Amino acid sequence: MAKRNNENLSISDVLKEFVETNKLDRGLDKVNVRDAWTKLMGNGVNNYTTAISLERDTLYVQLSSSVLREELSYGKSKIVTMLNEELGKELVHKIVLR
Template sequence: MKRDFELKKIKSILNNIIDNSSLKVGLNNVKIQSVWKKMMGSNINSYTSDISLKKRTLYVKLSSSVLREELSYGKGKIIKILNEEFGEVIIDKIVLR
């Protein structure tokens, strides 16, 4: 009896498991924090106290009202940069607190 099977890379198997489960939400929440730090730089990070992603909305808690106002003018650009870094659209809206 001959076995028919197809060899697959572990990466593709894990990606299928993640895409078809609720793990993706948690992984995106963890990844968004590192992507935010990388893309926004150390100055903005020093004023960022909390980042979370819920239902395609990114919530960012900032300790500086001046920075919050400055970033509010560039929300569209920030969304575009972060989505490009992810390689897919995961953010539709940003709420700065």
């Protein structure tokens, strides 16, 4: 059985320590990127988004509309900036629209 510490810790500190100890940062980043995409792009784009995946520093977004894909390709750098601001860290450096 694990030894119990007598010091009082906040739940957020305990969760941060748990995430760091178990190396869960990368998985949480993937989930946070999906949430940020959904929040920033709105219903119009989300209706045509079929898959979102983060691999290293590249965000792969699969879209079912070629017209929308072409439209979004003009503003890739702006989307990267908006996503990183929403996430609070430089996580995405490149977007690939499929």
